Amino acid sequence: MAAFEGDQPVLSLHELASRTRLPKSTLHRLADQLCEVGWLEREHRGYRVGLRMFELGALAAEANRLHQAAAPHLQALAARTGFAVHLALLDQAEVVYLQRLVAGPVRVPSRGGGRKPAYCTALGRAIAAYDEDAMHALCVAPMPRRTTKTITEPAALWAELEQVRQAGLALDRGEAYEDLACVAAPVRGGGAAIGAVSVAGPASLMRWGVASEAVRSAAAAVWNATVSGPGR
Amino acid sequence: MSEAPSSMVDRVVLILSVFERSSGALTAGQISVRSGIPRSSVQRILQQLVTARWLKRYEDGYALGLRMFEIGSLVAHRSRISCAARPFIHELADRTGQVVHLAVLDQQDVVYLDKVGSTFADTLPSRVGGRFPAHCTAVGKVLLAYSPAATVSEYLATGLRRRTEASLATPAALQAAIVSIRDSGYATERDEAVPGVACVAAPIRNFDEVVAAVSVCGPRDQMRARDPRPLVLWTAAEISRSLMTAGSALALSGPVREAAGQ
Numbered sequence: 001m002a003a004f005e006g007d008q009p010v011l012s013l014h015e016l017a018s019r020t021r022l023p024k025s026t027l028h029r030l031a032d033q034l035c036e037v038g039w040l041e042r043e044h045r046g047y048r049v050g051l052r053m054f055e056l057g058a059l060a061a062e063a064n065r066l067h068q069a070a071a072p073h074l075q076a077l078a079a080r081t082g083f084a085v086h087l088a089l090l091d092q093a094e095v096v097y098l099q100r101l102v103a104g105p106v107r108v109p110s111r112g113g114g115r116k117p118a119y120c121t122a123l124g125r126a127i128a129a130y131d132e133d134a135m136h137a138l139c140v141a142p143m144p145r146r147t148t149k150t151i152t153e154p155a156a157l158w159a160e161l162e163q164v165r166q167a168g169l170a171l172d173r174g175e176a177y178e179d180l181a182c183v184a185a186p187v188r189g190g191g192a193a194i195g196a197v198s199v200a201g202p203a204s205l206m207r208w209g210v211a212s213e214a215v216r217s218a219a220a221a222v223w224n225a226t227v228s229g230p231g232r
Numbered sequence: 233m234s235e236a237p238s239s240m241v242d243r244v245v246l247i248l249s250v251f252e253r254s255s256g257a258l259t260a261g262q263i264s265v266r267s268g269i270p271r272s273s274v275q276r277i278l279q280q281l282v283t284a285r286w287l288k289r290y291e292d293g294y295a296l297g298l299r300m301f302e303i304g305s306l307v308a309h310r311s312r313i314s315c316a317a318r319p320f321i322h323e324l325a326d327r328t329g330q331v332v333h334l335a336v337l338d339q340q341d342v343v344y345l346d347k348v349g350s351t352f353a354d355t356l357p358s359r360v361g362g363r364f365p366a367h368c369t370a371v372g373k374v375l376l377a378y379s380p381a382a383t384v385s386e387y388l389a390t391g392l393r394r395r396t397e398a399s400l401a402t403p404a405a406l407q408a409a410i411v412s413i414r415d416s417g418y419a420t421e422r423d424e425a426v427p428g429v430a431c432v433a434a435p436i437r438n439f440d441e442v443v444a445a446v447s448v449c450g451p452r453d454q455m456r457a458r459d460p461r462p463l464v465l466w467t468a469a470e471i472s473r474s475l476m477t478a479g480s481a482l483a484l485s486g487p488v489r490e491a492a493g494q
Binding site: 030033034037038039048049050051053054055056057058059060064068071072075079089091096098101102111112113114115 | 241242245248251252295296297298300301302303304305306307318319322326336338343345348349350351353354359360361362363
């Protein structure tokens, strides 16, 4: 199934064979089997991930609890700021987007269930700043330059993370994409952050003060909803 | 993996299906009982699934993991329908102030691809990736109404279980509903899925074929006060138009599992 995580939605048997390194005959049988249970779906050009996978994925507990607790607050945040709103958690040196809400005409290069390296995202930094192991993971992971503003030095990133921890807020002023600005706040009580909430939009339209305040209060609301909500 | 991949797949499918029918974490013992797979094999497969991060181990047992969520998200993201519908359903939710659903038909159920809207959304039993018996919902009735006759008779053959007192319970009632839906171009539902809740749904088309449905759900009195029918129909038409003009090859079209079982 991991073979499908690339950019191509539909893979032919041949492409699957080269990605999974399974013999074609075995793969053919496997694919048939997976189609039967709805994990894959057949298309005229090959196979793609099936509806059943979507259903199972929606039940994933880790993602689910935070996701459910956050949903109404994310809606409110999107309506209030008019920007794209994200909810993410950290997995080693990458952020995984649990949800993405786009209220207005803002276009952002992210998707629910997608991943991005954490070092250049406000979301990743907001989460990592409260956990030394996570800070370390970010600082030792590769930090390719993405824009002229990207932080690419481990020491500079470490210092940035310490600032984030003090401010309770992470900013990205065009470090991942040239014209994209982002403000993120951690979802946390006293300890490590379990996730982060952000708003993102064109740098020219970003009103930092308003966005920071809105994100902070949304993240606090999400935390409260998570701890008071039903268990996993 | 020492055994043949095919029997391994069977077992993994069995084990993961156990999670579909339960909420919360499950112990290896529970998984073994519910899947009918011997405890020792279950242990070994669980180990592999945890390593692959399809499952996560908690103190009180196993639950579906982050990886599962990521792979599952590919479906919604890549389905042309979700992409085409996304901006319109958010707008519909904003303008009506009610809960908006996007759903497709899969065998006996509707499967929700998306759900957005007010805090009222939390009180509804629907969830993204969840299922509901088609004849009890407005989206389901719309999808059945525009399905081939064979799909409808297959549906009727399995019997109509009611969810509430108001649910359609007889083949004749469903057939009559289908006729009137095809006449009017939309479906309504009152108290049939959840008491006190009303819903209006309209079909999303990809040329000649109805591929999904969009609906607005809300408390019955509010739905009566502010009739959402024009907006639902308009939204469905806009999504259809956007779907047809996009015309890419990433289609999630037709009966979702048409190729299964060949």
